[in-house]
Amino acid sequence: MSEYLLEMRGIVKEFSGVRALNGIDLKVRPGECVGLCGENGAGKSTLMKVLSAVYPHGTWEGEIRWEGQPLQARSIRETEAAGIVIIHQELMLVPQLSVAENIFLGHEITLPGGRMNYAAMYQRADELVRELKMPEMNVALPVLNYGGGHQQLIEIAKAINKRAKLLILDEPSSSLSASEIAVLLDIIRDLKQKGVACVYISHKLDEVAAVCDTISVIRDGRHIATQPMTTLDVDHIVSLMVGREIDALYPPREHDVGEVVFEARNITCFDVNRPERKKVDDISFSVRRGEIVGIAGLVGAGRTELVSALFGAYPGKHSGEVWLNGQQIDVSTPLKAIRAGLCMVPEDRKQHGIVPDLGVGQNITLSVLDQFSRRGKVDQEAELQTVHGEIARLRLKTASPFLPITGLSGGNQQKAVLAKMLQPKPRVLILDEPTRGVDVGAKYEIYKLIIDLAAEGVAVIMVSSELPEVLGISDRVLVVGEGRLRGDFINQGLTQETVLAAAINVNAIPSNQPAAPEEAVA
Amino acid sequence: MNSSTHTVALDAPKSTNPPASGPNTARLKQLFSQYKMLALLIAIALIWAFFAWKTQGGFLSPRNFSNLLRQMSITGMLACGMVFVIISGEIDLSVGSLLGLLGGVAAVLDVIYKVPLPLNIAIVLGLGVLIGLFNGYWTAYLRVPSFIVGLGGMLAFRGILLGVTGGLTIAPVSEGLVWFGQGYLSTLVGDGLALAMFALLVFITWRQRQNRTKYGLPLAPLWRDAAKVIAYGVGIVAFVKVLNAYDGIPVPVLILLVLLGVFTYIANQTVFGRRIYAVGSNMEATRLSGVNVQGVKLAIFGLMGLMCALAGLVNTARMAAGSPSAGNMGELDAIAACFIGGTSMRGGSGTVLGALIGALVMASLDNGMSMLDVDTYWQMIVKGSILVLAVWVDVVSRSGRR
Numbered sequence: 007m008s009e010y011l012l013e014m015r016g017i018v019k020e021f022s023g024v025r026a027l028n029g030i031d032l033k034v035r036p037g038e039c040v041g042l043c044g045e046n047g048a049g050k051s052t053l054m055k056v057l058s059a060v061y062p063h064g065t066w067e068g069e070i071r072w073e074g075q076p077l078q079a080r081s082i083r084e085t086e087a088a089g090i091v092i093i094h095q096e097l098m099l100v101p102q103l104s105v106a107e108n109i110f111l112g113h114e115i116t117l118p119g120g121r122m123n124y125a126a127m128y129q130r131a132d133e134l135v136r137e138l139k140m141p142e143m144n145v146a147l148p149v150l151n152y153g154g155g156h157q158q159l160i161e162i163a164k165a166i167n168k169r170a171k172l173l174i175l176d177e178p179s180s181s182l183s184a185s186e187i188a189v190l191l192d193i194i195r196d197l198k199q200k201g202v203a204c205v206y207i208s209h210k211l212d213e214v215a216a217v218c219d220t221i222s223v224i225r226d227g228r229h230i231a232t233q234p235m236t237t238l239d240v241d242h243i244v245s246l247m248v249g250r251e252i253d254a255l256y257p258p259r260e261h262d263v264g265e266v267v268f269e270a271r272n273i274t275c276f277d278v279n280r281p282e283r284k285k286v287d288d289i290s291f292s293v294r295r296g297e298i299v300g301i302a303g304l305v306g307a308g309r310t311e312l313v314s315a316l317f318g319a320y321p322g323k324h325s326g327e328v329w330l331n332g333q334q335i336d337v338s339t340p341l342k343a344i345r346a347g348l349c350m351v352p353e354d355r356k357q358h359g360i361v362p363d364l365g366v367g368q369n370i371t372l373s374v375l376d377q378f379s380r381r382g383k384v385d386q387e388a389e390l391q392t393v394h395g396e397i398a399r400l401r402l403k404t405a406s407p408f409l410p411i412t413g414l415s416g417g418n419q420q421k422a423v424l425a426k427m428l429q430p431k432p433r434v435l436i437l438d439e440p441t442r443g444v445d446v447g448a449k450y451e452i453y454k455l456i457i458d459l460a461a462e463g464v465a466v467i468m469v470s471s472e473l474p475e476v477l478g479i480s481d482r483v484l485v486v487g488e489g490r491l492r493g494d495f496i497n498q499g500l501t502q503e504t505v506l507a508a509a510i511n512v513n514a515i516p517s518n519q520p521a522a523p524e525e526a527v528a
Numbered sequence: 529m530n531s532s533t534h535t536v537a538l539d540a541p542k543s544t545n546p547p548a549s550g551p552n553t554a555r556l557k558q559l560f561s562q563y564k565m566l567a568l569l570i571a572i573a574l575i576w577a578f579f580a581w582k583t584q585g586g587f588l589s590p591r592n593f594s595n596l597l598r599q600m601s602i603t604g605m606l607a608c609g610m611v612f613v614i615i616s617g618e619i620d621l622s623v624g625s626l627l628g629l630l631g632g633v634a635a636v637l638d639v640i641y642k643v644p645l646p647l648n649i650a651i652v653l654g655l656g657v658l659i660g661l662f663n664g665y666w667t668a669y670l671r672v673p674s675f676i677v678g679l680g681g682m683l684a685f686r687g688i689l690l691g692v693t694g695g696l697t698i699a700p701v702s703e704g705l706v707w708f709g710q711g712y713l714s715t716l717v718g719d720g721l722a723l724a725m726f727a728l729l730v731f732i733t734w735r736q737r738q739n740r741t742k743y744g745l746p747l748a749p750l751w752r753d754a755a756k757v758i759a760y761g762v763g764i765v766a767f768v769k770v771l772n773a774y775d776g777i778p779v780p781v782l783i784l785l786v787l788l789g790v791f792t793y794i795a796n797q798t799v800f801g802r803r804i805y806a807v808g809s810n811m812e813a814t815r816l817s818g819v820n821v822q823g824v825k826l827a828i829f830g831l832m833g834l835m836c837a838l839a840g841l842v843n844t845a846r847m848a849a850g851s852p853s854a855g856n857m858g859e860l861d862a863i864a865a866c867f868i869g870g871t872s873m874r875g876g877s878g879t880v881l882g883a884l885i886g887a888l889v890m891a892s893l894d895n896g897m898s899m900l901d902v903d904t905y906w907q908m909i910v911k912g913s914i915l916v917l918a919v920w921v922d923v924v925s926r927s928g929r930r
Binding site for chain 2: 317319339340341343344350357358359360361363368372376378379382386387388390426427430
């Protein structure tokens with residue numbers, strides 16, 4: 007029997023030619039907690055999907071050894087049978103079912119005839135919740151009666167019930183309060199004592215430092231370092247995570263920033279499902295004419311909620327004011343926002359960007375169809391002329407404007423969505439993850455377009471999880487963390503470490519520009 | 529016909545180099561729908577051939593052809609409205625009952641209150657729009673699923689109809705109203721209409737060519753457009769000739785043809801039409817593009833109500849009476865017609881022409897089996913099976929494409 011419970015060697019995973027994982031090693035001893043660190047998009051989730059056979063054996067290269075034996079699992083069922091259980095960021099519980107029913111979902115204890123053996127399940131579930139130090143929990147009540155912290159522990163109970171030897175926790179604390187996190191970390195330490203190993207994925211490095219024995223850092227799909235936590239500190243981990251230089255991936259930019267045109271005042275958004283929780287907590291900022299403001303922060307920090315609220319697209323309760331050119335504007339619906347001169351390219355291209363049954367051209371003109379209307383009739387020739395112009399301007403690669411948009415590559419779909427939101431000639435353009443799922447070449451073209459727009463005087467607000475991109479083209483960087491504005495930096499000599507530190511809030515670095523946003527740019 | 533579609537890359541600016549055979553071939557989506565249409569036409573041809581063989585040609589006589597078209601006209605009118613409702617991602621189960629109610633109102637106004645015909649028609653059409661908007665308001669603004677709103681309406685409208693008529697058949701309605709259901713155009717008017725339609729076709733084609741030249745867009749070769757116009761012309765002439773060989777073009781069929789034109793125009797040419805497809809395909813993305821999606825849905829239901837009113841009027845006229853059971857199960861025929869005609873179940877795609885051909889399939893089955901004296905229970909079994917089969921073929925061909 008080998009020293010390691012799990013050994014992953016040289017894992018390579020490609021998505022249509024793009025290497026998401028490029029030869030990654032990961033080793034876990036029994037009873038050890040390994041912290042897996044890396045920026046958004048570094049490949050952490052992909053690696054865990056390889057491990058748990060979401061991507062079955064054969065769709066990736068490399069070797070996985072489990073308890074010294076090669077593991078060639080073809081489905082999650084097989085990895086779970088082996089003892090590898092993954093707990094996803096979004097919990098996979100059925101809220102209407104009881105705690106016990108959730109714990110036994112798919113592995114019910116039954117009586118003859120397929121009847122549920124509630125007595126046995128309640129008893130076992132009760133043991134489990136006691137083991138997890140939640141003796142007050144009533145396992146017969148629906149899960150929805152319990153908060154996020156408890157639900158996380160119910161997931162763990164479910165995993166233990168499956169006799170997990172390795173628990174993978176993907177951002178387990180993203181929706182937990184500080185006290186709930188403390189309980190969670192205690193439980194993990196407890197499980198380690200009992201010999202259960204753990205892979206802990208979190209952006210919150212203080213948690214990682216508190217609970218993990220070993221840290222593995224990956225970056226851009228490559229394994230960077232694996233070191234015992236005793237030899238590391240949080241700052242060191244941050245520099246390992248970032249560790250790359252910005253080169254000519256970004257077009258040069260030279261433009262003047264004008265007066266303040268856009269102001270967001272006291273934006274607050276409440277969680278759609280838990281109205282007592284704030285996703286965005288009283289954020290105010292301003293943007294100048296021709297300025298590109300990058301909004302950085304961790305996944306789940308509230309950036310998307312913030313910009314959706316500015317555009318009238320936030321589904322939950324929210325408050326705040328939006329000012330344009332010194333006048334408050336009504337942004338209660340996207341239609342009103344667009345009419346006022348504010349456009350947004352949403353984060354989720356498939357759900358909120360493209361209209362799959364319309365052609366490329368029809369997608370582009372959707373936002374301004376009225377302009378081509380003559381007594382209700384679409385002037386299709388004029389429309390087509392505009393479409394051809396946009397296709398050329400954005401170098402959108404499509405065989406014909408009449409082709410279904412779903413046939414385009416991600417980058418070209420994104421260009422079409424961008425073109426659509428540029429049609430109303432916005433004075434303020436909000437871009438939420440404008441280059442997600444876009445290949446490198448198209449990325450450059452999108453950056454170029456953003457910079458050109460700024461040069462024309464458009465105020466650009468860009469939310470991005472890719473720090474190099476934020477630093478590459480922004481004039482100013484706002485950092486959002488846990489729904490609050492954590493920093494407002496001028497992008498001069500700004501480093502990823504500074505931004506990441508502010509996002510993670512390691513030691514609450516203040517802004518290099520302490521003044522109000524109005525004075526942020528010289 | 530579309531061999532060049534995939535080879536043209538539009539990567540260079542202003543590269544409008546068109547497929548050699550003309551811009552229309554590049555409309556891949558349109559092509560798919562055309563293939564679908566072709567499959568439907570083949571299905572119709574098979575059904576007709578089968579019944580013609582079984583009835584020794586009786587099925588294809590001008591008289592029966594005229595009958596068949598009149599039979600499908602009511603379902604066709606409902607299908608015109610329904611196809612928009614389904615494309616927008618909704619459903620309306622109340623249309624059969626609403627048809628009955630509005631037809632009943634027309635009969636009551638005509639028979640009991642002797643309301644003059646034009647006023648009667650105006651009242652019924654207006655009422656139809658109002659009730660349609662009412663349904664739409666519940667669906668779009670109060671966010672009750674349209675299935676439930678329709679189910680509720682199906683019961684409630686039928687109930688109101690029973691109350692209004694007292695459960696009795698209201699007859700006899702006036703001559704003028706009956707003309708809308710049973711009248712025929714004289715052969716002279718029919719010929720004139722055919723000529724006018726052909727002239728319109730030529731004019732539209734010519735205008736389109738002019739516009740494309742004006743904007744510097746690629747033009748199809750002249751002979752192609754000419755051939756197309758002539759082919760359509762032959763179709764128009766044949767259609768009118770056959771109907772004139774019996775009693776002339778039936779008025780309900782004329783109404784249906786006008787609706788086909790108007791609704792196809794709405795779907796393909798207007799801002800509203802484009803938005804119907806956008807809303808059904810991805811409502812959230814459409815909303816984020818600055819479209820008032822609730823308004824679009826409201827208007828679609830208003831239009832559906834208008835079609836119910838029209839179908840109700842024609843139905844009452846056809847039977848020369850307002851019946852408390854009029855339009856029973858009409859919603860199912862209309863919905864089936866849309867689905868047979870290739871309307872997507874999840875919304876976002878479908879055509880008016882397809883829905884009407886779907887209605888023609890249903891009517892052909894009804895008519896042919898009645899001629900063959902097939903028992904009613906068998907007719908229901910066959911129609912049900914055809915519906916499921918047609919949608920299955922659609923699903924299979926769809927999934928094969930992706």
